[in-house]
Amino acid sequence: MTDMPEPARLPEVPALDLSRPAHDQIAGALRTLILSMQLAPGQRISEAEVGQMFGASRTPVREAFAQLRDDGLIETFPSRGTVVTRLSVPRIRGAQFLRETLEVGIVERLCADGLPEASRVALEEAMSEQREALDRDEPTHFQAQDDRFHAILAEATGFDRIGAVLIREKALLDRLRVLSLADVDHRARLLDEHESLARDIAEGRTDSAVARIRDHLRHVLGTLSNLAQANRDYFDPTE
Numbered sequence: 640m641t642d643m644p645e646p647a648r649l650p651e652v653p654a655l656d657l658s659r660p661a662h663d664q665i666a667g668a669l670r671t672l673i674l675s676m677q678l679a680p681g682q683r684i685s686e687a688e689v690g691q692m693f694g695a696s697r698t699p700v701r702e703a704f705a706q707l708r709d710d711g712l713i714e715t716f717p718s719r720g721t722v723v724t725r726l727s728v729p730r731i732r733g734a735q736f737l738r739e740t741l742e743v744g745i746v747e748r749l750c751a752d753g754l755p756e757a758s759r760v761a762l763e764e765a766m767s768e769q770r771e772a773l774d775r776d777e778p779t780h781f782q783a784q785d786d787r788f789h790a791i792l793a794e795a796t797g798f799d800r801i802g803a804v805l806i807r808e809k810a811l812l813d814r815l816r817v818l819s820l821a822d823v824d825h826r827a828r829l830l831d832e833h834e835s836l837a838r839d840i841a842e843g844r845t846d847s848a849v850a851r852i853r854d855h856l857r858h859v860l861g862t863l864s865n866l867a868q869a870n871r872d873y874f875d876p877t878e
Contacts, residue, residue: 652692661695662702668693669703673712673723674813675779680725680873684713710810725875726814728867732860734811739856741805742789746836746852748796750845758795762788762837769830778820785816788833792840812859814873818866819859829855 652668655661669689672678690700704721707713711730715721754762765788772781786809793802819825832855839848867874 655693655695661693661699662706665689665693665695665699665703666706669707670710670712670810673707674810674817676814676817678723680723680814682723683720684723685720712810726867726873727875728863728878730811731815731863734808735856735860737808738805738812739853741801741808742792742852742856743849745792745796745801746840746848747845749792749840750843750848753843754841755795758791759837759841761791762833765791766830766833766837769833773823773826773830776823778817778826781826782813782816782820785829785833815859815863815866818870818873819862825858825862828858 652672653664655664669678669684678684686697686700686704689695689703690697693700704713704715708715712724713721714724765784768784769781769788772778772784789805789809790802793805832851836848836851836855839851
């Protein structure tokens with residue numbers, strides 16, 4: 640990388656809660672901005688500006704940046720500063736493989752053991768919210784409810800760690816999903832698939848549910864080449 644972009648002008652950020660560790664709050668807020676594409680891939684971010692925006696000292700900002708580097712969301716170049724990482728096609732494909740493997744296992748377990756009533760009600764609520772977000776053309780809220788749908792399925796297995804693992808792997812896909820959800824037809828198709836998947840799980844149709852979750856999760860990969868072509872500045876040019 641030869642030329643570094645100017646530092647980002649950060650959006651509004653929440654005030655720090657003094658009862659909680661500052662570095663975790665700063666890292667969480669920046670992670671949200673990055674995954675929602677409010678901080679774009681390749682955009683430079685400055686420790687000094689982040690500290691000023693949050694009213695925080697250098698130490699918690701540096702600790703927050705260290706967390707984001709460990710998550711693969713930012714990278715720092717000696718003497719040139721820190722930038723939001725660009726999208727990587729190989730990492731996206733790897734994350735997709737891991738996510739699909741995990742969610743197929745979730746679906747198989749729920750079909751075999753049954754879907755708890757509380758989980759069924761929660762899924763209906765999430766899908767209802769998605770319908771409203773689709774009607775109002777609110778892709779950000781739609782994505783939040785999409786995440787909620789899959790989190791409910793993970794939680795319904797009764798295994799505490801699954802949700803955290805799913806969130807970590809899905810983070811590598813979230814920015815690609817932001818690009819794909821700009822298409823209202825794509826959002827409508829995702830909602831239809833959620834409704835069909837929920838019915839299959841509730842009725843214990845394992846083969847159908849597994850096929851549906853595989854197709855559902857692979858749609859975003861089907862758009863990868865077109866999205867990379869249309870958003871070249873967001874993708875790693877060395878790959």
